Amino acid sequence: MVPQYSGLPIALYALTATAFGIGTTEFVIMGLLLEVGRDLEVSISAAGLLITGYALGVVVGAPLLTALTAGLPRKQLLLGLTALFTFGNLCCAIAPDYWMLMSARIMTAFAHGAFFGVGAVVATSLVQKEKQATAIAVMFTGATLANILGVPLGTYIGQAFGWRATFWAVTGIAIVAFIATALLVPETKQESRQGVRAELGALKRKQVWLGLAMTILGYGGVFTAFTYIAPILTRVTGFAETSVGPLLILFGAGLILGNLVGGRLADRRLMPTVVGSLGFLAIVLAFLSIAQHQTILMAVAVFLLGAAAFGTVPPLQMRVLKSAEGAPSLASAANIAAFNVGNAGGAALGGFVIESFLGLHALGWVAALVTLSGLAVALWSWRLDRLTRPAAASCMART
Structure with a gap:
């Protein structure tokens, strides 16, 4: 045992x-x-x-x-x-x-x-x-x-x-x-x-690449805003610099909650959880732009951002594993790389927004749009699943 x-x-x-x-x-x-x-x-x-x-x-x-x-x-x-x-x-x-x-x-x-x-x-x-x-x-x-x-x-x-x-x-x-x-x-x-050939073969599947795109775009929205959370908290909301540390602990508590809840929901219904978690993340990022002008609302938003951000991780990782079934190791590792591409790309985009006429105040809305693009990919991927299932069932019926 x-x-x-x-x-x-x-x-x-x-x-x-x-x-x-x-x-x-x-x-x-x-x-x-x-x-x-x-x-x-x-x-x-x-x-x-x-x-x-x-x-x-x-x-x-x-x-x-x-x-x-x-x-x-x-x-x-x-x-x-x-x-x-x-x-x-x-x-x-x-x-x-x-x-x-x-x-x-x-x-x-x-x-x-x-x-x-x-x-x-x-x-x-x-x-x-x-x-x-x-x-x-x-x-x-x-x-x-x-x-x-x-x-x-x-x-x-x-x-x-x-x-x-x-x-x-x-x-x-x-x-x-x-x-x-x-x-x-x-x-x-x-x-x-099976060796590298079988693992590389899994990367030829369209759904694996759509899963990687969901991760890059969906999670990229998180770091478009979160990379610059300290200046948002101090320059926009008006928190003292000494308050940033405790607020980040609040963010971390949200990470744990979102991670565990996201895992449990994904075990029940994977694609609805992928779509729902990305949708919730986009809403929280948009809420950030509204909440950033009030201290209490912003503290709530920071916690929700942690929960929404890591609520996407188990379902996104599980989606790629399912799509690469039979040779999942390389695809799973590629999705870890995709998270980091999203991190780096989001941070770069956030810096561009800050330097533009939009400024620091607009990061939440821009981040929400990035995550919404990941949600669009997820909906497309889910639709492909639904289209291929009847075809597969029809082939099995004829055999």
């Missing part, structure tokens, strides 16, 4: 632990840019490129590393990726100069993208079919907890004991996660032994 906790295999929580470490190392650098810049004698803008480099590493590394390792058993691949992540953080902790730190960050980013892609496949293999989206949500809870606990704690450690101490701490978390994965995660029944 597989050990369980709260009705789910305990192996899922080993994946959650790794996700927590990955989420922490991705975002904690934002709070340590001054310390890194001072220590390595680079400008703040150069230190900021450590964030850009990491994001590009996820986009490139997720599909590339997954494709290159397509023939490996999934548990062994997870262990290898966790080991690479551990080594990358160790290299960050001891990096003697800026370029070594950049290289180490990119190394950990490669592990990040491939781990979430393969980890989602493994998570679904550990549970019954009706709990697969919930399993993905549980794994991604590690990333949401990283935003609430890992990043603030890591920032405190880095500011109190030096930025390298933060990466030593994440290295310790990664070692614990490696041991937990080795002891708790079983060999999955459907090992990915």
Whole structure:
């Protein structure tokens, strides 16, 4: 019998632990840019490129590393990726100069993208079919907890004991996660032994590409606005700078709630949840533009934005997995890359809007339009599903 906790295999929580470490190392650098810049004698803008480099590493590394390792058993691949992540953080902790730190960050980013892609496949293999989206949500809870606990704690450690101490701490978390994965995660029944050709074959399916487009556009709306949430809160709403931290904790609480609810709803009815979650996200982003002029409404909007943003993650990831059934690992990793493309594209679009005549006040409306374009793709994809089902049923009836 597989050990369980709260009705789910305990192996899922080993994946959650790794996700927590990955989420922490991705975002904690934002709070340590001054310390890194001072220590390595680079400008703040150069230190900021450590964030850009990491994001590009996820986009490139997720599909590339997954494709290159397509023939490996999934548990062994997870262990290898966790080991690479551990080594990358160790290299960050001891990096003697800026370029070594950049290289180490990119190394950990490669592990990040491939781990979430393969980890989602493994998570679904550990549970019954009706709990697969919930399993993905549980794994991604590690990333949401990283935003609430890992990043603030890591920032405190880095500011109190030096930025390298933060990466030593994440290295310790990664070692614990490696041991937990080795002891708790079983060999999955459907090992990915078909090789890179079968995995690439899944990317020829139209519905896989439509799923990736939903992710890029739907989630791109989140970062069109959220990237600039601090200036919105302080310059538009009128919050003090000291209030931004507590409001971001409120956002993080919304992330956890939305992630778990989105997973449960997707297990019941996947495409209605994809469409509903994207529609709700667009409404919340539009509401942001209305709420930003009143402090209480804005606090509510920040919480709702967290819930709506991560409410889309399990259904979007599950949609791509379903569309790539039979060879899901590469498509799953590509969807992780798609989230990061949406993040980067949304941030760039938000910056353009701020510099234009529209200004900071318009970010919510523009972000809502981006997500609505993702909703349009989702509706198109759903319609194709409905058109192909009768044709498939007719073929089966004739045979």
